[in-house]
Amino acid sequence: MQVYLVGGAVRDELLGLPPTERDWCVVGSTPDELKALGYRPVGKDFPVFLHPETGEEYALARTERKTAAGYHGFRFDTSPSVTIEADLKRRDLTINAMARDADGHLIDPYGGSGDLEARVLRHVSEAFTEDPVRILRVAKFAARFRSKGFRIAGETLTLMHAMVANGEVDALVPDRVWKETEAALRGTSSRVFFETLRSCGALARVFPEVDALFGVPQPEKWHPEVDTGLHVMMVLDEAEKLTTSGAVRFAALVHDLGKATTPFYRLPGHPGHERRGAKLIAQFAKRLPVPKAWRELAILVAEFHTHCHRAYELRPDTVLKVLERTDAFRRPERFDEFLLTCEADARGRGGLGDRQYHQVDYLRRAADAARAIDAGEIARRAGGNDVPAAIRRERITALKSFKRDYSEPQ
Secondary structure, eight states: OOOEEEHHHHHHHHHHOOOOOOOEEEESOOOHHHHHHEEEOOOOSEEEEOOOTTTOEEEEEEEEOSSSSSSTOOEEEETTOOOOOHHHHTTTGGGGGGGEOTTTTTTTTTTTTHHHHEEEEEEESGGGGGTTTTHHHHHEEEEEEEGGGGOOOOOHHHHHHHHHTTTTTGGGGHHHHHHHHHHHSSSHHHHHHHHHHHTTTOHHOOOOOHTTTOOOOOOTTTTOOOOOHHHHHHHHHHHHHHOOOOOHHHHHTTTTTGGGOOOOOGGGOOOTTTHHHHHHHHHHHHHHHOHHHHHHHHHHHHHHHHHHHHHHGSSSHHHHHHHHHHHTTHHHHHHHHHHHHHHHHHHHSOTTTTTTOHHHHHHHHHHHHOOOOOOHHHHHTTSSSSSHHHHHHHHHHHHHHHHHHOOOOO
16 A cells, blocks of 8 residues: 655645645555544545544545546546556646655656646646536636746647537536635635636636626726726725635625626616626525625625715715614624725726725714614613614714714825
């Protein structure tokens, strides 16, 4: 039995990146032998085990043969005769198809180290086309390693185009689509993930609501970049500068979905896109397993981001409505995420990335003013009458005073 360190751990070591997790490949063994040694089986589709002491994953070396469309259409061979070279050949990219043996020697039969030096994402073999998840993984790695200058090999991009054209990408299952998307949103340069999918035609099949935004014009006065799809990518960039929150970045991605449904005769304006967008987000989140908190934030941002941009113009009762709907009183952390997303939206416009966005300060201070009322005393005065209505009236009064006295930061 031989054990090899494989995949991302080897890649990241050669790139000089700190290790995150380590995966191991076992050659010349069987499930029964590993179980006898105390390894705990966890794999559903093929033999994967957890080490009895470290808890790290150990998988039997395997080969794959395509038997049907989609992610699950494979037959596996995990017999002891499968070599480490054969196991590495089934992997997606050359930079992920390297291993180290017990003595630390690098095993690199497909040129992964050379592609690391050249900063190229290249498929290992034509078998790349058998698994549509690989399109998502290439997009994810393109985003992750954007700052290191990586590019996708032309021949790999050609294969990705072919997989879209022959319908292989349509077999992607929602759970796996979301897993790779969430990883991209939590990482760096997430716009590259979506731009890569668009470059091979996959965005229209996987995220048609986002793809539909490209080419949709906006008023140049407010959006010097004009194109809504470009705007959304710029908002993603700004969201990454402001926060590591995946929920905020997702809300940034989908906040303007409603603009793709604006009637042609209304363009470049987009009246009512806020509510239309909220409905599209709800449908999006039914198709994919978007976390509930992410979905709820995104819908709030879609509905109320233009209110935030116009905060100075709003009447006190409208400001209170926005505060209530965006959970400023019950869940202030969600309110903060709402404000961050709106700030990213305001800055994600051609040449406006460094603009001051004082609406965040205005609404935060407005929330503080509304919270400052003595709800207990108001309830006592109201007696058995409508206490919530009495509290709302006091909050509106407080917001009137706040609006009158507010001075914009310099």
